[in-house]
Amino acid sequence: MEFKINNECFYKAITEVNKAVSRKSPLPILECIKIVANSECLILVGSNADFFIEKVIPLFINGVKVLEVINTGCIVISAKYLGEIVKKLPQDIFVKVNEQQIVTIRSGEVSTNLKGFNSKEYPRLPHIDGTKHLEIPSIELNEMIKQTIFAVSKSGTRPVLTGVNMLFDKNRFTCVATNSHRLALRELAIESNINGSFIVPSANLNELSKLFNNGLGMIHIYLIESYIVFKSNNISLFSRLIEGNYPNVSGLFSAHYKTGIILDTIQFLQGIDRAYLFASEWRNNNVQLEIKDGNKIQISSNSLEIGEIVETQTIKKIVGETDLSISLDGNFLLDALKAVKEKEVKLSFSGPMRPVLIEPLENPSYIQLISPVRTY
Amino acid sequence: MEFKINNECFYKAITEVNKAVSRKSPLPILECIKIVANSECLILVGSNADFFIEKVIPLFINGVKVLEVINTGCIVISAKYLGEIVKKLPQDIFVKVNEQQIVTIRSGEVSTNLKGFNSKEYPRLPHIDGTKHLEIPSIELNEMIKQTIFAVSKSGTRPVLTGVNMLFDKNRFTCVATNSHRLALRELAIESNINGSFIVPSANLNELSKLFNNGLGMIHIYLIESYIVFKSNNISLFSRLIEGNYPNVSGLFSAHYKTGIILDTIQFLQGIDRAYLFASEWRNNNVQLEIKDGNKIQISSNSLEIGEIVETQTIKKIVGETDLSISLDGNFLLDALKAVKEKEVKLSFSGPMRPVLIEPLENPSYIQLISPVRTY
Incomplete structure (x- = not known):
């Protein structure tokens, strides 16, 4: 040679x-x-x-x-x-x-x-036969991964939860990730001849989004026995799939919420970021949210040994009950808000112990859930 | 308040x-x-x-x-x-x-x-009385520190060697650092009423060069009981001195060298950097230097398990004997060459087991020594 x-x-x-x-x-x-x-x-x-x-x-x-x-x-x-x-x-x-x-x-x-x-x-590359195949713009695939991957489980006790679930079903492509305390789900309408549910290791998807980060061109996805392949012009990634059944998450979304509030995404994110300062010292990274005067949200956290931080922000719009007090993991909330690109975000509550629904306003393709933290 | x-x-x-x-x-x-x-x-x-x-x-x-x-x-x-x-x-x-x-x-x-x-x-700031005092341009002090600090000892077995020795003597200010295998010495002509030898902890000097890195203005140096103080317009650093006697290094410099060679600093640095690749796998980070054909220097390193790397560079000027083969710690050589700002550097040798003298050409205020490594 x-x-x-x-x-x-x-x-x-x-x-x-x-x-x-x-x-x-x-x-x-x-x-x-x-x-x-x-x-x-x-x-x-x-x-x-x-x-x-x-x-x-x-x-x-x-x-x-x-x-x-x-x-x-x-x-x-x-x-x-x-x-x-x-x-x-x-x-x-x-x-x-x-x-x-x-x-x-x-x-x-x-x-x-x-x-x-x-x-x-040297290990042999799996052979691509090309029958089960779809195409997706690189920029869309990257965004779907970024908006879900952070929610995977970091512990290996349930291996299926360490991956991102990719679902291909009736011209719809869905990515889901959850650690059973929070969940992120992103959908995309797409034409494909693939059907089924596949779990892809998050570490490999991380490398994928770094390699395809220029946002140009199309990515071809192939499914071959126990592997998923992502292929662009001159680079291909072959990732082994995680074996097992991914939990069905559709039952987790409530049809009715007692309270819905609309907030400025960046402003709320910055508020949580400040409150998280003390939250991170405290068990479960608790940040407290409380509706005040029917049109304000109070964000706070405290640590007995160090001190406390409190701020109030104006709610843009409120629907339903105005009586709410809930404790959330500040880290989960930060991740969720960082993944929202839209200027306004909607939070829906069913009570202090029910999961909170987080959606960008005017984008029904992306939904997230966070379970509250018990404070007693 | x-x-x-x-x-x-x-x-x-x-x-x-x-x-x-x-x-x-x-x-x-x-x-x-x-x-x-x-x-x-x-x-x-x-x-x-x-x-x-x-x-x-x-x-x-x-x-x-x-x-x-x-x-x-x-x-x-x-x-x-x-x-x-x-x-x-x-x-x-x-x-x-x-x-x-x-x-x-x-x-x-x-x-x-x-x-x-x-x-x-809260600990009390030592009191500055102002009698023992000198002024030095910030840019000069920074350069003196950067050109010596890397040579201090990283092990604590001889505490005095973990600091930089600052010597004030007859209108001359000298910084010396050594770990007993390599040495860096930088001098500056200066007016002062301070006399004596002081050892300053390298960690504190590191912070000093970060804080005074804009290169503007003058730094006032005060010596008060067991402290040295560096003071600019609105910021002052008080560093406790390291107790003990710093070794006298003047006897380490040989008056006669058998061979002197002049090299392009950057080119030589890049060559050592490449050879260091295998050197770092090998004990003592050995890089071999050998004079070839009377006017070339061969830089090489090898590892039995992985492979070898060899390159030759043209010597700009050679004085004395042209028969030389020596093993040096590649890491020490890299540090030494990085600290030289001048385009050309002179290396002087007295034999395979005697320290190598490294000097920038046309700058007698900065000298370094590196002891060779035994390869048998």
Whole structure:
């Protein structure tokens, strides 16, 4: 194997596929990147066996020649060292692999030899057959992930809750995440021939939203046995699915709420952020909300040892009962409000011990629930 | 005590004095800031009992009124909470302390009560008498600290080596730091009536260079019993000195070197940075330097398990013997070269086991030494 490549382009690709590589693994090959040189492109693959990122570097990018393949072939190299070396090389990089799988990397006056591994031992990419498939704009997929992923469970006691549930049903795509104390649900109308419910590990979706964060183009989603694949022009992510049944959340939403209030999203977020200061010292991150004088909301928190913080904000509109006092986890409320892009947010209450419904005004596709905290 | 203050100006001052406050102390008062309201200014003091930062906020800054003192007085408040609250307050801040030492902080619709402490228990600032005193441009002092501080010892086995030695002698000011494997020495001609050798804790000098990093104005240095004081217009740092005798380093510099080479500083630094990649995996961070063909330097490192890296650079000028092979700690060499501002650097060698002298070309006021590493 032998090729010459533009250093910046090579470094970018290594960094991208590196996101799927294990930092520390009992199997050294899972700390490596696989490089395949074809006559018309270079393919890099990073993997920890459950998650794969594949990047294709063509011969030309925007009409500029970035790659020249002299001899085709395949090698597996330490992701850490390859990345650190290529990052520091001053100019075009020449890579050659000999029969003992020693990889020589040259650039200007710098020459490096790295030990390679046999590529036969590297995990194999699942095969895409293309029958179960849909397309979604990158910007929409990213937003759906960002608006739900924060609500997944951080503890591993119920593994299904550590992932985001992706539901494909009658031309509707839904993402749901919950840790059983809070929930975020986002819908999108979409055409697809996929049906079913799939649970995707949140760590992999995090990498996905970093890689596809430019918001350009379409993402193709494929479902193949035990994997979901997200594919753009030159980069593909293969994530193993979490096994198990995701809980049905549709029964959690109440049809009737006693009180509904509309608030300025940013102003309310800043108020919660201030009150959260003491809340974070206190058990369950309690922030108290109380309706005052029928048209104001009082946000407060206190810690016996340190002090207290209180502020009042004007409610834009109130519907139903004006008698309300409730304790919420300030951290959950902060996450929920940060995910709302709209200027106004509606909170609906059914009583001090019933979940609070949080919706952006004029956007029925995004709903969140937060369970109150017992204060006695 | 009662005053009204601009929120940004108050927050900046709190952040500055907070650098001297203990993060975690068995004495809660050492996690606090003292605030003194006089008729013509507000004084903030942060301290961990060995290090004090004092900041003065006048009534007007650049002709704009930033402070109004309604009632004079003094209070001690948790540095962490005061900082976090003031950071999040939207506008001018009104502070009032009642007889129970409850501090009420109000800004717009937000009201906070924090428990205060009696200011009598707060550590007292050492008194400046002003007899032993010198002045130095802020930019010069900062550079002297930056060019020496990295060389201090990180281990506490010899406490004197964890500080920077400041020597005042016959109109010359010298800073020295060493961990006994490497040394950095920087001199400056200066007028002073101070004589003697003082050891200043490096952690406090680190904070000093952050606080005085704008490079403007003069710094006044005072020496009072067991403290050194650095004072600018409105901020003063009081650092306790490290007790003990600093080793005399003048005998470490050899008068004769066998080989002297001149290199491009940046190019050499980048070469060491690349070679250091494998060096860091290897004991003592070894990087090998070898003179080749009488006019080239080969920089290399290797790790049996991973691979090797080799590069050659052209020597700008060579004096003396051209036969040289030496192993140095790559990390020490990187630090040394980063501290050199000049474009060209001179390295002088006396043999594979004698310290290497590193000097910027055309700047006799800055010299460094690095001891080689045994490779057998």
